[in-house]
Amino acid sequence: xxxxxxxxxxxxxxxxxxxxxxxxxxxxxxxxxxxxxxxxxxxxxxxxxxxxxxxxxxxxxxxxxxxxxxxxxxxxxxxxxxxxxxxxxxxxxxxxxxxxxxxxxxxxxxxxxxxxxxxxxxxxxxxxxxxxxxxxxxxxxxxxxxxxxxxxxxxxxxxxxxxxxxxxxxxxxxxxxxxxxxxxxxxxxxxxxxxxxxxxxxxxxxxxxxxxxxxxxxxxxxxxxxxxxxxxxxxxxxxxxxxxxxxxxxxxxxxxxxxxxxxxxxxxxxxxxxxxxxxxxxxxxxxxxxxxxxxxxxxxxxxxxxxxxxxxxxxxxxxxxxxxxxxxxxxxxxxxxxxxxxxxxxxxxxxxxxxxxxxxxxxxxxxxxxxxxxxxxxxxxxxxxxxxxxxxxxxxxxxxxxxxx
Amino acid sequence: xxxxxxxxxxxxxxxxxxxxxxxxxxxxxxxxxxxxxxxxxxxxxxxxxxxxxxxxxxxxxxxxxxxxxxxxxxxxxxxxxxxxxxxxxxxxxxxxxxxxxxxxxxxxxxxxxxxxxxxxxxxxxxxxxxxxxxxxxxxxxxxxxxxxxxxxxxxxxxxxxxxxxxxxxxxxxxxxxxxxxxxxxxxxxxxxxxxxxxxxxxxxxxxxxxxxxxxxxxxxxxxxxxxxxxxxxxxxxxxxxxxxxxxxxxxxxxxxxxxxxxxxxxxxxxxxxxxxxxxxxxxxxxxxxx
Numbered sequence: 001x002x003x004x005x006x007x008x009x010x011x012x013x014x015x016x017x018x019x020x021x022x023x024x025x026x027x028x029x030x031x032x033x034x035x036x037x038x039x040x041x042x043x044x045x046x047x048x049x050x051x052x053x054x055x056x057x058x059x060x061x062x063x064x065x066x067x068x069x070x071x072x073x074x075x076x077x078x079x080x081x082x083x084x085x086x087x088x089x090x091x092x093x094x095x096x097x098x099x100x101x102x103x104x105x106x107x108x109x110x111x112x113x114x115x116x117x118x119x120x121x122x123x124x125x126x127x128x129x130x131x132x133x134x135x136x137x138x139x140x141x142x143x144x145x146x147x148x149x150x151x152x153x154x155x156x157x158x159x160x161x162x163x164x165x166x167x168x169x170x171x172x173x174x175x176x177x178x179x180x181x182x183x184x185x186x187x188x189x190x191x192x193x194x195x196x197x198x199x200x201x202x203x204x205x206x207x208x209x210x211x212x213x214x215x216x217x218x219x220x221x222x223x224x225x226x227x228x229x230x231x232x233x234x235x236x237x238x239x240x241x242x243x244x245x246x247x248x249x250x251x252x253x254x255x256x257x258x259x260x261x262x263x264x265x266x267x268x269x270x271x272x273x274x275x276x277x278x279x280x281x282x283x284x285x286x287x288x289x290x291x292x293x294x295x296x297x298x299x300x301x302x303x304x305x306x307x308x309x310x311x312x313x314x315x316x317x318x319x320x321x322x323x324x325x326x327x328x329x330x331x332x333x334x335x336x337x338x339x340x341x342x343x344x345x346x347x348x349x350x351x352x353x354x355x356x357x358x359x360x361x362x363x364x365x366x367x368x369x370x371x372x373x374x375x376x377x378x379x380x381x382x383x384x385x386x387x388x389x390x391x392x393x394x395x396x397x398x399x400x401x402x403x404x405x
Numbered sequence: 406x407x408x409x410x411x412x413x414x415x416x417x418x419x420x421x422x423x424x425x426x427x428x429x430x431x432x433x434x435x436x437x438x439x440x441x442x443x444x445x446x447x448x449x450x451x452x453x454x455x456x457x458x459x460x461x462x463x464x465x466x467x468x469x470x471x472x473x474x475x476x477x478x479x480x481x482x483x484x485x486x487x488x489x490x491x492x493x494x495x496x497x498x499x500x501x502x503x504x505x506x507x508x509x510x511x512x513x514x515x516x517x518x519x520x521x522x523x524x525x526x527x528x529x530x531x532x533x534x535x536x537x538x539x540x541x542x543x544x545x546x547x548x549x550x551x552x553x554x555x556x557x558x559x560x561x562x563x564x565x566x567x568x569x570x571x572x573x574x575x576x577x578x579x580x581x582x583x584x585x586x587x588x589x590x591x592x593x594x595x596x597x598x599x600x601x602x603x604x605x606x607x608x609x610x611x612x613x614x615x616x617x618x619x620x621x622x623x624x625x626x627x628x629x630x631x632x633x634x635x636x637x638x639x640x641x642x643x644x645x646x647x648x649x650x651x652x653x654x655x656x657x658x659x660x661x662x663x664x665x666x667x668x669x670x671x672x673x674x675x676x677x678x679x680x681x682x683x684x685x686x687x688x689x690x691x692x693x694x695x
Contacts, residue, residue, distance in 0.1 A: 246619065
């Protein structure tokens with residue numbers, strides 16, 4: 001209990017002062033603990049995403065390990081000590097905080113910040129200092145080149161292209177079966193994520209003989225997308241694809257429901273797999289397609305979700321959270337397998353892979369997770385790649401929107 | 406298509422005006438450039454969220470509690486935080502600078518408290534989301550309610566400010582606090598009252614936008630920015646100006662999104678803002694500074 005109280009204190013300090021805060025969990029001297037540092041967006045535009053996919057997982061991981069007595073390193077049990085900074089959703093701030101973690105706090109391992117941009121910004125610094133970088137919340141087309149350039153960096157969520165191609169391939173299957181027509185209306189948020197995915201999506205869809213009847217971007221932060229929905233409604237597309245960010249995702253869903261726009265396939269972007277979405281839309285979430293997915297029948301995943309609810313008092317999202325957790329499990333096993341706190345040895349173990357995680361036998365960076373998922377009966381299940389074990393059948397066509405209560 | 410663009414633009418503009426009208430009162434009459442304005446909007450959104458999800462009180466009914474509560478809160482803020490600044494300010498410029506610094510600090514305090522209580526997550530709830538048909542355009546009922554409030558508050562306060570004794574006193578303070586004192590207007594009270602009233606309007610705005618926007622603890626600055634544009638465009642201290650400026654921006658955004666490109670909606674806001682500043686620097690309804 002001591003741990004969570006102190007962590008909460010750290011949160012308060014970070015938030016109210018909007019300056020860095022340091023939480024020392026155990027008073028023991030440095031050799032007796034394993035020091036983990038991270039800079040994360042506690043304030044600013046990145047805060048909601050970090051609070052959904054990253055922070056609860058980090059905190060829960062530290063608590064579970066410390067409750068069990070600590071990390072088993074050789075014949076010693078080392079409790080984890082956390083040094084945490086608020087990067088205020090700014091790359092510059094994150095870079096400064098990471099430098100500080102490396103040079104001043106001299107932590108043993110650094111967990112990744114939240115978001116594509118900030119992860120890209122801190123990657124070279126971590127590499128130069130010899131720290132592994134488990135980028136848990138970055139989607140970038142450069143992922144393969146980056147892991148080449150920085151040997152100890154792992155880009156866990158892969159490239160935008162693979163999601164776009166995964167989706168296009170899945171839609172092609174539906175078109176070939178004659179279930180949907182060849183018209184697709186696509187919108188994207190004018191930010192790194194939306195631009196990369198819509199670029200890849202445009203090519204992938206056109207390669208598969210789809211006709212993009214609408215293809216526009218909207219500004220980051222905009223939630224008033226009713227005019228776009230109204231435009232698209234009259235275009236006769238069976239498929240609607242939005243590479244959107246959370247506030248826009250919710251706005252689009254709401255405005256589509258109000259305007260009665262109910263295409264056979266309704267794909268919305270980041271935020272759809274968040275528990276928030278289900279809470280907000282209830283039965284109206286049924287049939288909505290997005291990135292990610294979870295095999296909740298898998299006892300390991302079900303157990304993880306249960307523990308997450310018990311710890312954070314809310315569900316994890318069904319995309320980045322799961323991958324993040326598998327990676328944290330891998331990190332724990334890598335440290336214990338290495339049997340030392342030496343970074344080079346731990347990095348070497350990470351690179352070997354073969355960890356037992358909620359995603360099965362896993363190596364950070366493996367793309368063994370769902371790229372297309374769908375809300376079905378209150379669960380966000382995985383649909384594609386269809387070759388994966390436990391792939392669910394698409395609910396088709398998307399059920400009619402129900403009136404608001 | 407055209408009527409839809411116009412109507413959704415009007416509802417959008419109504420929202421902008423609603424959020425901006427409190428600030429125009431605070432800045433125009435009290436000369437407090439309140440940078441924490443957006444945070445106070447968000448506070449009201451969170452209270453509405455708690456009312457709706459935990460207590461089952463609908464946000465409109467919740468206004469009966471939220472309006473007096475925010476009135477009291479803003480009164481306390483003015484009396485404790487801002488009165489010393491008003492007392493020591495030698496002129497208006499000094500008060501503006503001091504109030505910017507003080508409310509900048511307030512911004513972090515409010516945001517920090519919200520962060521501790523609610524965390525960084527997104528929040529959203531479902532209320533009055535049924536579709537309503539008006540002149541062939543389908544609009545969500547909650548947006549119409551917000552538009553209605555904006556029009557009533559805008560016109561109502563325009564009439565109060567121009568037709569009543571109290572309103573005339575407030576306008577006198579806005580124009581020249583020193584001379585207002587000469588005709589027996591209690592300037593301190595009038596400033597405090599205008600600030601408090603503005604704060605209560607911010608709360609009304611926060612409650613109403615929470616019915617249809619997804620919000621988080623870090624979103625306050627978005628509202629402050631938008632409100633500031635509307636206030637300066639409409640003419641500082643002019644309620645009718647804020648209402649009309651808000652509607653112009655809303656309709657322009659909606660038309661651009663429909664006929665040109667949705668990616669340009671933010672750009673068009675700033676183009677219009679720039680044009681107004683170039684042609685009429687004191688705002689659409691503003692009086693040139695003497």
